[in-house]
Amino acid sequence: MTEAVRLDSITKRFPGVVANDDVTLSVERGTVHALLGENGAGKTTLMNVLYGLYEPTEGAVYVDGDGLATDADGGIAAAPRRFDSPRDAIDAGVGMIHQHFMLVDPMTVAENITLGNEPRKWGGLAVDRDAAREAVVDLSRRYGFDVDPDARIADVGVGVQQRVEILKALYRGAEVLVLDEPTAVLTPQEVEDLFEVLAELTDAGKTIVFITHKLGEALSAADEVTVLRDGRNVGTVETAGTSREELAELMVGREVVLDTETPPATPGDPALTVDGVTARDDRDVVAVDDVSFAVREGEVFGIAGVDGNGQSELVEAITGLHDPDAGRIELAGTDVTDASRRERARAGMAYVPEDRQERGLVMSFDLTENGVLGSQHDAPFSRGGRLDWDRVDEHARGVIDEYDVRPPDPGADARSLSGGNQQKFIVGREFARDPVCMVASHPTRGVDIGSTEFIHDRLVGLRDEGHAVLLVSSKLDEVRSLSDRLAVMYRGRVVAVVDPEAVTEEQLGLLMAGETPADLPRAGRVVGGDGGTPDADARRTTAVDDVDAEATDD
Amino acid sequence: MSAASRLRERVDGLGTRATVALGAAALLAVALAGAVAAGAGDVVAAVLGLLFQRSTLSAALRLSVPIAFAALGGIFAEKAGVINIGLEGLLIVSAFGGVYGTHVTGSVWLGLLGGVVAAVLLALLFAVVCIEFRADQIIAGLAIWLIALGLAPFASKVVFGSKNSATVGTVPGLRGLVANSGLPFVATVGGDALDALAGIPFFGALFDASPMVYLMFLAVGASWWTLNRTAFGRRVRASGENPRALDTAGVDVSRVRYAAVLLSGVLAGVGGAALSLSLGQFIGNGPTMVNGKGFIAIVTYLLGNYNPVGALLSTLLFAGLDALQLTLQGQDVLAVPRPLVRTIPYVSVVVVLALFGRTRLPEAAGEHYESGEE
Numbered sequence: 001m002t003e004a005v006r007l008d009s010i011t012k013r014f015p016g017v018v019a020n021d022d023v024t025l026s027v028e029r030g031t032v033h034a035l036l037g038e039n040g041a042g043k044t045t046l047m048n049v050l051y052g053l054y055e056p057t058e059g060a061v062y063v064d065g066d067g068l069a070t071d072a073d074g075g076i077a078a079a080p081r082r083f084d085s086p087r088d089a090i091d092a093g094v095g096m097i098h099q100h101f102m103l104v105d106p107m108t109v110a111e112n113i114t115l116g117n118e119p120r121k122w123g124g125l126a127v128d129r130d131a132a133r134e135a136v137v138d139l140s141r142r143y144g145f146d147v148d149p150d151a152r153i154a155d156v157g158v159g160v161q162q163r164v165e166i167l168k169a170l171y172r173g174a175e176v177l178v179l180d181e182p183t184a185v186l187t188p189q190e191v192e193d194l195f196e197v198l199a200e201l202t203d204a205g206k207t208i209v210f211i212t213h214k215l216g217e218a219l220s221a222a223d224e225v226t227v228l229r230d231g232r233n234v235g236t237v238e239t240a241g242t243s244r245e246e247l248a249e250l251m252v253g254r255e256v257v258l259d260t261e262t263p264p265a266t267p268g269d270p271a272l273t274v275d276g277v278t279a280r281d282d283r284d285v286v287a288v289d290d291v292s293f294a295v296r297e298g299e300v301f302g303i304a305g306v307d308g309n310g311q312s313e314l315v316e317a318i319t320g321l322h323d324p325d326a327g328r329i330e331l332a333g334t335d336v337t338d339a340s341r342r343e344r345a346r347a348g349m350a351y352v353p354e355d356r357q358e359r360g361l362v363m364s365f366d367l368t369e370n371g372v373l374g375s376q377h378d379a380p381f382s383r384g385g386r387l388d389w390d391r392v393d394e395h396a397r398g399v400i401d402e403y404d405v406r407p408p409d410p411g412a413d414a415r416s417l418s419g420g421n422q423q424k425f426i427v428g429r430e431f432a433r434d435p436v437c438m439v440a441s442h443p444t445r446g447v448d449i450g451s452t453e454f455i456h457d458r459l460v461g462l463r464d465e466g467h468a469v470l471l472v473s474s475k476l477d478e479v480r481s482l483s484d485r486l487a488v489m490y491r492g493r494v495v496a497v498v499d500p501e502a503v504t505e506e507q508l509g510l511l512m513a514g515e516t517p518a519d520l521p522r523a524g525r526v527v528g529g530d531g532g533t534p535d536a537d538a539r540r541t542t543a544v545d546d547v548d549a550e551a552t553d554d
Numbered sequence: 555m556s557a558a559s560r561l562r563e564r565v566d567g568l569g570t571r572a573t574v575a576l577g578a579a580a581l582l583a584v585a586l587a588g589a590v591a592a593g594a595g596d597v598v599a600a601v602l603g604l605l606f607q608r609s610t611l612s613a614a615l616r617l618s619v620p621i622a623f624a625a626l627g628g629i630f631a632e633k634a635g636v637i638n639i640g641l642e643g644l645l646i647v648s649a650f651g652g653v654y655g656t657h658v659t660g661s662v663w664l665g666l667l668g669g670v671v672a673a674v675l676l677a678l679l680f681a682v683v684c685i686e687f688r689a690d691q692i693i694a695g696l697a698i699w700l701i702a703l704g705l706a707p708f709a710s711k712v713v714f715g716s717k718n719s720a721t722v723g724t725v726p727g728l729r730g731l732v733a734n735s736g737l738p739f740v741a742t743v744g745g746d747a748l749d750a751l752a753g754i755p756f757f758g759a760l761f762d763a764s765p766m767v768y769l770m771f772l773a774v775g776a777s778w779w780t781l782n783r784t785a786f787g788r789r790v791r792a793s794g795e796n797p798r799a800l801d802t803a804g805v806d807v808s809r810v811r812y813a814a815v816l817l818s819g820v821l822a823g824v825g826g827a828a829l830s831l832s833l834g835q836f837i838g839n840g841p842t843m844v845n846g847k848g849f850i851a852i853v854t855y856l857l858g859n860y861n862p863v864g865a866l867l868s869t870l871l872f873a874g875l876d877a878l879q880l881t882l883q884g885q886d887v888l889a890v891p892r893p894l895v896r897t898i899p900y901v902s903v904v905v906v907l908a909l910f911g912r913t914r915l916p917e918a919a920g921e922h923y924e925s926g927e928e
Binding site: 085112126172 | 792795798802
């Protein structure tokens with residue numbers, strides 16, 4: 001075996017934090033190596049050391065895309081690398097594809113790929129745009145990519161943008177590619193395409209390291225997996241000889257209960273009734289088309305579907321962010337169709353939004369301030385028009401403690417938290433409202449396995465206390481295991497309400513594609529409070545091993 | 555896709571220009587309608603007559619020079635992510651620097667160079683404060699203006715004994731340059747040709763302007779090319795849109811930003827020196843002879859959506875209205891107090907901005923960038 005990368009005893013300290021503690025990582029040439037760990041385990045820091053964005057406090061970095069030469073005792077013959085900047089890493093053949101793409105939106109694909117290394121003509125007076133375009137076309141053909149060099153980044157989808165990032169690295173002669181959470185923003189189909197691309201690249205002799213917190217992806221795409229926990233390397237295993245359970249235990253540091261028992265639901269009266277709601281999206285196209293359902297007290301009502309089939313618009317209509325064209329929305333028997341956000345919140349509607357950074361938090365506020373968002377007008381926080389900051393602070397501390405938000409500092413800016421911790425804080429804040437109805441849109445998106453388990457438990461707990469939960473998620477396993485009844489949306493319509501216990505994955509797949517399979521185990525429709533047949537009354541299990549079934553992420 | 559996106563890019567660019575033209579037309583229409591409604595047909599005729607006088611175009615071109623150069627400078631700085639609100643200050647110091655340089659060396663051209671040097675030095679200060687010391691760009695820009703506003707008249711007082719400088723030479727006209735070119739053929743034939751062309755009604759003014767006017771047109775073209783066709787221009791744009799992308803591509807963002815801000819100093823310097831050297835004197839009273847042209851430059855490049863050509867067209871619109879306003883004051887056609895007449899260009903700019911100002915700011919404009927920070 002020849003190593004392409006060896007990180008030798010890397011320690012990286014930040015003021016007050018040890019992000020990497022004596023981590024050694026060795027990656028074989030021409031393989032895919034997954035770096036697995038929960039949020040904040042130090043994966044990205046380690047890779048930033050490899051990419052020259054951080055200088056390690058201690059330790060040595062060895063890189064050679066053609067394989068590191070070893071001396072007689074198995075030590076590395078080459079001198080360690082010193083990367084002062086990404087430029088040095090690029091020169092050494094390391095390319096990094098960041099989680100948040102480093103692309104310039106108004107520029108074209110070819111302009112982005114060649115940025116910083118533009119081919120020139122006329123003695124440097126102009127960029128040779130034809131040469132740039134050709135280079136891009138050549139590269140994409142060689143690795144089986146399909147990108148239009150003249151498309152503007154702002155006009156192409158995330159899957160294409162990711163390819164552009166990969167091409168950018170290849171254009172700079174990268175032999176070792178580092179991908180930071182590459183599947184986070186992709187649809188399942190795009191994830192498959194990406195894995196094919198990775199296989200193509202390793203066949204061509206490239207070495208790939210990818211960072212992930214999803215077990216299934218590490219298992220299916222990588223040859224070897226290294227697990228990081230709290231900044232330490234807790235083990236490197238070959239994917240051929242390991243299991244999900246082993247990896248999960250390595251990641252979390254304790255045995256993870258992948259299956260939990262959920263007692264049957266005992267639904268009561270409808271808490272949230274949606275009747276004939278029709279809504280348009282931003283482009284004025286009908287996105288929600290005459291949707292009706294009711295969520296009863298003490299039940300989880302799930303909505304499944306491929307992203308972009310009207311779920312977002314439906315949730316916005318329900319929560320009052322978007323005026324529906326037609327239809328009626330009732331909360332605990334009161335018409336709230338025209339009620340404002342504040343009125344709905346007061347009436348007992350809690351909302352975990354789809355986009356935590358856009359809708360859930362004010363990124364430049366600290367956790368204390370974020371914790372009171374949505375309740376700032378009401379007792380006990382507001383008194384005579386001014387906020388009782390002691391109470392607000394206490395409230396935020398409570399949420400942080402209960403939901404294990406890290407760092408446990410109410411004074412920390414929301415933006416300084418990792419995505420998973422931001423999500424935990426939002427979920428905690430919304431649960432603390434003691435809602436009549438919880439509208440949870442992708443509540444575990446981008447959240448690690450330990451926190452996912454926790455959030456799922458809380459959702460079921462809320463249900464058992466007799467509250468209504470509307471759960472929208474593109475993770476099929478999540479909606480199936482948590483919901484008591486499951487609606488499938490396709491092109492803005494609810495095509496079926498099924499019993500999640502009895503329905504098969506195949507049938508769901510067909511429904512999500514707009515077809516109606518035979519023998520569908522339909523669940524009773526409850527509209528306008530006229531009652532319905534309760535279902536899902538058998539004891540069943542809730543699976544938490546769906547962390548890799550995410551369709552999209554932040 | 556590719557053809558479509560390219561076409562749209564074209565149309566976008568055209569949209570900007572069309573917007574400016576449309577704005578001007580709309581204003582004119584409103585003004586005309588208003589005048590006609592007031593039953594003042596002969597006044598309208600008089601104003602139109604003035605608008606299409608050769609001297610109006612001539613004045614518009616002259617007034618455009620400092621604004622257009624400052625606007626080009628502003629485009630480079632802001633496209634790179636540094637909002638240079640200190641353009642006014644750069645114009646002031648270079649206006650003085652130009653006159654002082656000419657006074658010392660006796661050559662207008664060396665004087666022009668002196669103006670550029672003065673502006674570049676001040677721009678360097680601005681760049682260091684903003685890029686090195688992470689100062690707020692707006693505050694630093696205002697400081698640059700205030701420094702220049704105090705410094706230039708003070709220097710004039712030290713050198714010339716008065717806030718207004720002594721009179722020095724002016725930049726010769728194109729006709730003069732040709733006549734004194736020292737080449738007999740050029741002097742006679744070229745001179746005759748220019749005389750003939752200058753005789754054309756209205757557009758004749760294009761052939762009898764200061765060389766700085768032609769330099770302005772040249773600079774607009776060169777700026778467009780630099781921004782859109784050179785590697786430097788791409789880096790400037792990337793630095794203003796997503797500096798992290800540029801950094802991870804291995805380009806030093808600070809260097810790009812320094813270069814862009816210094817370039818804005820060079821361009822504004824040419825503009826300021828051209829302003830004072832067209833008069834042959836630096837006037838340092840009150841808001842100085844620059845009198846808000848740097849701020850108007852910011853408006854024109856915003857109106858032109860950071861496109862040098864768009865900025866030039868909106869500059870010409872503004873300068874044209876300014877020229878018209880000057881003539882109106884002189885001729886007393888409108889029965890309106892002069893201070894109100896003087897506001898015509900500013901009011902029009904506000905109206906045009908409100909009606910058609912759909913500007914897309916560079917994503918990272920005004921934000922400090924530090925490599926290695928998350």
